[in-house]
Amino acid sequence: MKRPKPDFESQLDYELKFHIDKLTEEKIAAGIPPDEARRQAVLKFGGVEQFKEELRDVRGSRFLETLLSNLRGAVRVACKRPSLSLTIIATLALGIGANTAVFSAIDAILLRPMPFPNGDQLMQITQYSSKGKGGAIPAAPARVEDWNRMNSTFQAITGYYTQDVAETSGILPEKITQAWVAPRFFEVWGVAPALGRSFLQEEERGGGGSLAVISDHLWRRRFGASPDAVGRILRNGAESFRIVGVMPASFLFPNRDVEFWTPVPLNAPVMRTRNANWYTIFGRLKPGVTLAQARSDIAVVQSQLGKQYPQTDADLHTRVESLKKVTVGDSGRSLWILFGAVTMLLLIACTNIAALLLARTTERQREIAIRSSLGASRGSILAQLLTEIFVLALAGAAAALAVAAGTSHLFQTMARNLPRVDEIAPNARLVLYTVACAAVTTLLCGLFPAIRATRHTLNESLAHGGRTQVAGRNPLQWALSGLQVALAVILLAGAGLLLRSFDSLAHVSPGFESAHVLTLRISASWAESVDFNRTRQRINRDIEALGSIPGVEGAATSGTLPGLPSGTTSELAIVDAPVEPGRKIMAASHNVSPGYFAAMRIPLLAGRDCPEQPMGAALVNRNFADAYMAGRLPMGNHLQFVPASPYLMPGEIRGVVSNAREEGIEQDPVPIVYWCNSAPTPMPVFLVRTRGEPMAMAEAVRRKIHQVEPARSVYEVMPLEQHLSDALAENRLRTELLTFFALTAVSLACIGLYGTLSYVVSIRRREVGLRLAMGAARRQIVLQFLREALRVSLFGCAAGLILAALFTRVLNGMLYGVSSLDALTFGGVAILMLLTAALSAWMPAMRAAQLEPMQVLREE
Amino acid sequence: MPNEKSDLLQGTLDMLILKIVELGPVHGYGIAQRIEQISNDVLQVQQGSLYPALHRLEKRGWLKAEWGESDNGRTAKFYSLSAKGRKQLADEVSNWNRLAGAVAEILRTRSAEAQL
Numbered sequence: 001m002k003r004p005k006p007d008f009e010s011q012l013d014y015e016l017k018f019h020i021d022k023l024t025e026e027k028i029a030a031g032i033p034p035d036e037a038r039r040q041a042v043l044k045f046g047g048v049e050q051f052k053e054e055l056r057d058v059r060g061s062r063f064l065e066t067l068l069s070n071l072r073g074a075v076r077v078a079c080k081r082p083s084l085s086l087t088i089i090a091t092l093a094l095g096i097g098a099n100t101a102v103f104s105a106i107d108a109i110l111l112r113p114m115p116f117p118n119g120d121q122l123m124q125i126t127q128y129s130s131k132g133k134g135g136a137i138p139a140a141p142a143r144v145e146d147w148n149r150m151n152s153t154f155q156a157i158t159g160y161y162t163q164d165v166a167e168t169s170g171i172l173p174e175k176i177t178q179a180w181v182a183p184r185f186f187e188v189w190g191v192a193p194a195l196g197r198s199f200l201q202e203e204e205r206g207g208g209g210s211l212a213v214i215s216d217h218l219w220r221r222r223f224g225a226s227p228d229a230v231g232r233i234l235r236n237g238a239e240s241f242r243i244v245g246v247m248p249a250s251f252l253f254p255n256r257d258v259e260f261w262t263p264v265p266l267n268a269p270v271m272r273t274r275n276a277n278w279y280t281i282f283g284r285l286k287p288g289v290t291l292a293q294a295r296s297d298i299a300v301v302q303s304q305l306g307k308q309y310p311q312t313d314a315d316l317h318t319r320v321e322s323l324k325k326v327t328v329g330d331s332g333r334s335l336w337i338l339f340g341a342v343t344m345l346l347l348i349a350c351t352n353i354a355a356l357l358l359a360r361t362t363e364r365q366r367e368i369a370i371r372s373s374l375g376a377s378r379g380s381i382l383a384q385l386l387t388e389i390f391v392l393a394l395a396g397a398a399a400a401l402a403v404a405a406g407t408s409h410l411f412q413t414m415a416r417n418l419p420r421v422d423e424i425a426p427n428a429r430l431v432l433y434t435v436a437c438a439a440v441t442t443l444l445c446g447l448f449p450a451i452r453a454t455r456h457t458l459n460e461s462l463a464h465g466g467r468t469q470v471a472g473r474n475p476l477q478w479a480l481s482g483l484q485v486a487l488a489v490i491l492l493a494g495a496g497l498l499l500r501s502f503d504s505l506a507h508v509s510p511g512f513e514s515a516h517v518l519t520l521r522i523s524a525s526w527a528e529s530v531d532f533n534r535t536r537q538r539i540n541r542d543i544e545a546l547g548s549i550p551g552v553e554g555a556a557t558s559g560t561l562p563g564l565p566s567g568t569t570s571e572l573a574i575v576d577a578p579v580e581p582g583r584k585i586m587a588a589s590h591n592v593s594p595g596y597f598a599a600m601r602i603p604l605l606a607g608r609d610c611p612e613q614p615m616g617a618a619l620v621n622r623n624f625a626d627a628y629m630a631g632r633l634p635m636g637n638h639l640q641f642v643p644a645s646p647y648l649m650p651g652e653i654r655g656v657v658s659n660a661r662e663e664g665i666e667q668d669p670v671p672i673v674y675w676c677n678s679a680p681t682p683m684p685v686f687l688v689r690t691r692g693e694p695m696a697m698a699e700a701v702r703r704k705i706h707q708v709e710p711a712r713s714v715y716e717v718m719p720l721e722q723h724l725s726d727a728l729a730e731n732r733l734r735t736e737l738l739t740f741f742a743l744t745a746v747s748l749a750c751i752g753l754y755g756t757l758s759y760v761v762s763i764r765r766r767e768v769g770l771r772l773a774m775g776a777a778r779r780q781i782v783l784q785f786l787r788e789a790l791r792v793s794l795f796g797c798a799a800g801l802i803l804a805a806l807f808t809r810v811l812n813g814m815l816y817g818v819s820s821l822d823a824l825t826f827g828g829v830a831i832l833m834l835l836t837a838a839l840s841a842w843m844p845a846m847r848a849a850q851l852e853p854m855q856v857l858r859e860e
Numbered sequence: 861m862p863n864e865k866s867d868l869l870q871g872t873l874d875m876l877i878l879k880i881v882e883l884g885p886v887h888g889y890g891i892a893q894r895i896e897q898i899s900n901d902v903l904q905v906q907q908g909s910l911y912p913a914l915h916r917l918e919k920r921g922w923l924k925a926e927w928g929e930s931d932n933g934r935t936a937k938f939y940s941l942s943a944k945g946r947k948q949l950a951d952e953v954s955n956w957n958r959l960a961g962a963v964a965e966i967l968r969t970r971s972a973e974a975q976l
Contacts, residue, residue, distance in 0.1 A: 018937075019907065055911055
């Protein structure tokens with residue numbers, strides 16, 4: 001038995017052919033000659049192709065075929081009008097590209113889990129004291145072990161601290177960042193070394209000597225990626241570490257600078273002190289445990305410890321937060337604002353395209369009418385029109401992907417210190433996202449024009465020639481133009497505010513002179529802090545050496561970089577004054593060496609600078625003196641920390657200096673106490689005031705330090721201004737990007753206005769021609785069209801400003817020295833928008849007035 | 861879309877097909893012949909138009925289709941009634957009878973009025 005092939009078309013052919021064959025046989029049996037019989041049979045059966053079409057409709061098998069034929073048609077149409085197609089593709093490439101670029105950052109930074117197995121289980125635990133201002137305090141190793149042992153919600157809890165040391169096994173000391181880690185460190189991350197092994201349990205407890213796991217980066221740089229690296233020795237002065245493993249390249253924790261991890265020996269006596277401030281703490285939750293459960297669990301554990309060790313633990317509280325949230329911080333807001341901006345940009349691009357397509361529908365009216373008279377349903381024409389746009393949108397999306405891939409580096413260069421910025425890279429999710437964008441834009445730009453195009457009935461369109469069509473007011477086109485103007489105004493207002501804010505930041509006087517200051521650090525280990533005096537002598541020796549370099553005007557140290565938040569607000573007491581109940585003395589603490597104020601050019605207002613033997617001395621800034629010591633002479637009073645600490649000695653106030661924005665350029669000066677201490681830690685920041693260009697001194701500085709400290713390395717040699725500018729990177733990124741988006745939006749809106757007015761002029765040629773022929777002045781024609789365009793722009797502007805007043809609220813807290821409703825900015829935006837709108841309307845309006853009336857009228 | 865055509869005629873054709881198929885598996889040509897014979901050429905349909913109806917009924921699950929051997933040994937597609945189709949046929953027949961009864965009633969009333 002011969003059967004047809006299993007596909008639908010063959011079976012259909014077979015079934016229909018069988019019927020016609022049978023009919024033919026029947027006619028032949030009735031005595032009709034075969035040829036004639038066949039003809040009559042076919043006639044009786046009816047149009048085979050027509051039934052096949054109907055059958056395909058019934059079966060729904062037409063879908064793919066229709067899609068393919070629509071796609072073919074769409075490509076043909078796109079190629080037939082290359083300039084329009086290219087305009088649409090380019091507009092979408094920009095619109096979707098900018099959108100995808102920002103989305104790639106949002107995806108990498110905010111949406112994707114941290115790049116560790118089950119990254120959502122990773123938590124940071126911080127401890128803070130209920131006294132003072134609640135800043136996080138690094139935890140003691142003993143307490144980390146207690147938490148790990150007593151909790152019931154974490155798989156494991158661990159901690160680390162880092163230091164920049166000099167690796168001295170090479171010719172020159174090389175600065176590398178070392179992370180000292182608590183037991184279970186690699187277990188918590190869930191990442192195993194790519195080569196070798198991590199630490200064994202007994203090694204983490206202090207057996208087996210000093211070991212190290214090194215980073216992929218160090219492995220490649222120092223050992224040429226050789227497998228022999230395992231077993232080699234790293235040296236830091238007298239200390240040495242045997243390499244047991246190499247981490248994979250993706251492991252960049254706690255940050256991308258860390259080059260090797262070493263276990264803290266757990267059995268050392270210091271590990272039992274409960275008031276050591278060492279570790280940053282992380283833990284991995286057990287599966288299925290919620291953040292709230294973990295929080296209350298750790299809180300219970302800590303309160304038990306508080307009862308057990310009332311002296312050290314009673315006052316401590318804990319906070320548990322997901323690692324992702326801690327890492328991302330509040331950079332999310334900037335990113336979402338940018339995303340909102342690019343989404344508006346994409347909307348403008350869509351309205352632009354919609355307006356273009358609307359103008360074209362008139363030209364295609366006849367074609368559509370003919371197709372529908374040939375039996376195409378409205379749905380199928382709609383599908384065809386939408387497919388035409390979808391093809392262009394897909395092409396635009398492909399170009400957009402290229403744009404986004406190109407700009408993924410942009411984030412890395414523009415905002416190096418944005419968290420997780422290394423993870424921004426093109427991937428499959430982005431491809432999906434752009435395709436989704438293409439689909440949405442297709443509907444946004446295409447649906448309106450397509451519905452409009454298919455609404456007119458057949459007779460109407462066929463009866464009218466293209467030219468004689470009555471020129472309507474085209475409210476839809478104008479509404480789209482107005483919408484574009486409104487959206488552009490919102491973006492422009494946002495960008496304007498950020499620009500004004502950035503400008504006032506640039507002109508703020510920080511109270512110190514940041515130009516001509518070179519900053520550097522010298523490698524050191526925390527272990528050196530055991531011998532305070534020796535460390536201080538070493539640092540004073542370094543300061544002196546730096547100061548003796550020709551071309552250097554002065555050198556000093558500070559615990560933190562001036563002008564960058566130190567986050568060290570603490571409570572103080574003035575020993576010699578009666579305590580005022582209910583009034584806390586809160587101030588930022590900075591540790592500076594003698595010569596700091598001279599090097600930073602912070603004027604001394606009263607008293608004297610730090611003495612050469614500086615311990616036990618302090619200076620305060622004017623804000624502090626005004627706020628807490630009004631009406632008294634500050635000099636001679638003694639300050640001490642609350643609660644008193646054995647590590648932090650009281651100090652006598654020796655002088656008052658003028659206010660400086662030590663805690664961030666965008667922050668008003670806070671009360672500050674400068675403790676005279678050149679070596680608060682073994683690794684303070686060195687500040688060198690140079691006569692000329694600071695970086696020109698870098699090599700001399702390096703050489704000098706190598707001479708004095710042959711076993712240490714110098715690193716982070718850069719101008720102070722660079723640090724200050726890096727601190728504004730996120731601010732600059734959003735300002736520059738938003739400005740770029742806003743300018744793009746304005747140009748798109750202008751192109752839209754230009755296009756719409758050109759179109760309106762073109763379909764009203766006859767009217768204009770007639771009026772000119774009847775003696776209208778050309779000036780009147782120009783004014784009439786200009787007025788029309790300006791009226792729409794004015795409406796758009798007004799709507800945009802109202803919306804902007806609502807939207808710019810999201811910028812609150814990001815603005816410096818300008819309100820989110822700044823009248824100057826809003827007014828400037830309106831004027832700028834209206835001027836550019838007038839300019840872009842000028843050309844089409846002039847063209848209208850230059851029509852030759854006779855020629856126009858003859859065209860009919 | 862096919863549904864935009866006369867619903868009455870289409871519904872009638874569907875019912876006729878179901879009725880003929882009820883007697884046993886039959887191919888499209890067989891159905892066309894039966895319609896022609898039974899209706900004595902009153903129902904003038906192009907025979908091809910049968911197929912969209914057949915496929916639609918199959919898609920709704922009222923008909924089952926199978927490839928089988930016809931009387932002269934050629935392969936043909938045979939349609940037969942499904943359980944669902946049997947129920948549908950019963951519904952349509954009773955609907956039709958009610959409609960036909962109502963129409964006949966109206967026509968009788970009209971002729972009675974005309975006599976007055």
